Amino acid sequence: MKQAITFIFTISLLFLDYNPVSAQVVVDTISYKERYGIRVGVDLSKPIRTLLEEDYSGVEIMGDYRVYKNYYIAAELGNEKIPFDGDNIRVSSSGSYIKLGVDYNAYENWAGMENMIFAGLRYGFATFSQTLEEYNIFAINPFFPPTTIEGPVESSGLTANWLEFIIGLKVEVLPNLYLGGNVQLKSMISQVSPSNMDNLVVPGFNRTNDISSFGVGYSYNISYLIPLFRRANN
């Protein structure tokens, strides 16, 4: 009895994917050609943070180019000044960064739509300087008054390299105009730090981490697709 049920179940699995349409040989005569081109945009979150957040300023432009079917090459170029204000130390880093990589669009669009829900990889590189604004000498003893040292002390010629995993979406809100958002998980590969301390914040990477090599980021952006040619997608 049990074997019979197993048999029926197994057979029924074969019919689960049964589709009467796919059984026939149907040629889709409507061949929609999708647009390929360069999409350029700006990060909206960074100018907003510049207005709202004291000591922060930043801009980022981005672009992607559809190479083949669901694959895009993508890049971001930016400049940021990021503060770090801790209990015992205050620094700010400012400089420029570039991120290069690929995106894969996992969203199956209907004909005529070109939205994206994507995952991608980036290689990031930043060149920057870090300024030590103010810090305390940390001493546990309660006998002497705390020692605070005022800066600024600037360390320049710093660099950082990292890899980034990015996921996000881009939605066409008006013809050729896209709104998007993404989150980024970053992993530091190598960095050049000031001689007497660490890089606490890095443009493009954001806050570094004392415990691991990971960092995080996000972006809200608006972009415009400049269509260059059309190509059938099958």
Added chain:
Amino acid sequence: MTGIKFLLLSAFLVVIAVGCQKDDICTPTTQTTPMLRISFFDAEDPTVPKPASNLLVREIFFDTVIVARETSAEIRIPLRVDVGTTEYEFILNAPVEGGTDESSSARLTFSYDPQEVFVNRACSFKVEFRDLNVTFTPENNSWISSITVVEENIENETSDHVHIYH
């Protein structure tokens, strides 16, 4: 559609990761600016620890009492991080208020090279003291017979830095 579910789940995990920042608090186990560790020994038999009785230790610049009439064979005192010398008064048999004064005082000058060393973003910088040198006055008729620097670079408190024989 499983790809999209994966993406949404990943986004959720990244958001969680943003919220956790363990490295903001300077934990007490982190080695920050060390104190100077001093042990007292018998001048006659330098291997025998000899507690200094009713010892009062006062830092002169801030006029702060660090050790208040304690009898112990080992004390820890802070060094100033903003300059290269710290002056202390070591009073043996410090009198209680209204009691008879049988005290004996010595002035100790600790000189060193303070070096700032970065710890991490929570603790900021600590100071390590290099090339410690100790002098004391009066050299004659003092309750201290001699002082030895056993570790001239003070980076932690795991062992003695200075031995005082009396």
